[in-house]
Amino acid sequence: MEENSKTVSVTQKKKVHLFYCLDCEELARKIAAQSDLITLQSINWRNFADGFPNLYINNAHDIRGQHVAFLASFSSPAVIFEQISVIYLLPRLFVASFTLVLPFFPTGSFERMEEEGDVATAFTMARILSNIPISRGGPTSLVIYDIHALQERFYFGDHVLPLFETGIPLLKKRLQQLADANNIVVAFPDDGAWKRFHKLLDEFPVVVCTKVREDDKRIVRLKEGNPAGYHVVIVDDLVQSGGTLIECQKVLAAHGAVKVSAYVTHGVFPKHSWERFMHQNNEGSEKAFEYFWITDSCPQTVKAIGNRAPFEVLSLAGSIAEALQI
Structure with missing residues (x-):
């Protein structure tokens, strides 16, 4: 009986296709090395002559019906747009579920609402992420580590399921x-x-x-x-x-x-x-x-x-x- 229960728990584990931004390649490889259930996938991060992104998701047909994740790093405003473009598309490729891993939520450290006119950039970023399209499996799972201010946990809307982890x-x-x-x-x-x-x-x-x-x-x-x-x-x-x-x-x-x-x-x-x-x-x-x-x-x-x-x-x-x- 015990052996059967172990078999059930193993079969319940997900095979995950993990995409990643260029900055996160080393971390993505370390994540994939943790489990045979995680397969790395790639994106062509190109630009048009005017500097705007010219992106291509490799093996897009192969991830239909599969569990998909994207490892992001919003290290500067310059790289956020191209990653958001990918993040918004992946759930729409008929995937079984979509998980966004954003270890560091950067704008959270600048949330200083002290007088009229201050712009709540953390809230703005949360709204952008809250509008990630729903996949076949439902809302996006959003994994964030040690978000800066406790109130920021409540900035996200109902279209994402934030999972707050800690280091x-x-x-x-x-x-x-x-x-x-x-x-x-x-x-x-x-x-x-x-x-x-x-x-x-x-x-x-x-x-x-x-x-x-x-x-x-x-x-x-x-x-x-x-x-x-x-x-x-x-x-x-x-x-x-x-x-x-x-x-x-x-x-x-x-x-x-x-x-x-x-x-x-x-x-x-x-x-x-x-x-x-x-x-x-x-x-x-x-x-x-x-x-x-x-x-x-x-x-x-x-x-x-x-x-x-x-x-x-x-x-x-x-x-x-x-x-x-x-």
């Missing part, structure tokens, strides 16, 4: 491998990070920092917890310039942390701001950060920094492969 399990697995795994404290740079992640990391002692305004400056201070004598790991969803993380590290070190590391799911790092974290360049400190963990949700960053100390890339490939079976 935190990758961090926890990596922390278990450290020699000082029993001496870890998790720090959050602000209350927002604490709200997003503290329930996922409740087995660790916690330190919370906060930003206060003094004159024209915003200064990071210790709000609660004791970092003294611990290896402190700062956890947040994303990093841009990295200024807050650096100030947080200084505060933790001043309060007795023996080591400070950092984890962010999305290493955005515009204008090569990751360079300020390199051990040889870190503002007079050889090793201000022992480790700096990111995922491969931002493929251009991964290509730029690789695994150069203190950076380590924790791949989302296994997690995405599992999400494609949901």
Whole structure:
């Protein structure tokens, strides 16, 4: 009886045809390597003479009746239109189901509605994605990792089914491998990070920092917890310039942390701001950060920094492969 139940569970798994944008080719190959049920498919990413996309989906007839997914990276406004064009077409090719994997929802970090006239770009992007055509299998499944603001979960309409995943399990697995795994404290740079992640990391002692305004400056201070004598790991969803993380590290070190590391799911790092974290360049400190963990949700960053100390890339490939079976 037990053997029959195992057979049923295996046959229920989906064979998925995975398309991907050019930036995500390396991640797509890692995802396909996770399972024999995932087959990579290709798109000809060409342009007309005027610069507009001239796209062709290979093997379009072969994916009829099949489960199809697209791995996207909206790394800049310039590449969004061509990917949206593909995303809107794939569900209409008589596929059994369609899943969009967008590991990093980029506009979410710029949602600052403080006065009349501010444009809600995250809401606009959510509306665009909410209008993906319905496939034969129903609404599109939309897989996103560690979306920046909790309210953005409710921006999506009824024509998509958002599946919100997190990279935190990758961090926890990596922390278990450290020699000082029993001496870890998790720090959050602000209350927002604490709200997003503290329930996922409740087995660790916690330190919370906060930003206060003094004159024209915003200064990071210790709000609660004791970092003294611990290896402190700062956890947040994303990093841009990295200024807050650096100030947080200084505060933790001043309060007795023996080591400070950092984890962010999305290493955005515009204008090569990751360079300020390199051990040889870190503002007079050889090793201000022992480790700096990111995922491969931002493929251009991964290509730029690789695994150069203190950076380590924790791949989302296994997690995405599992999400494609949901």
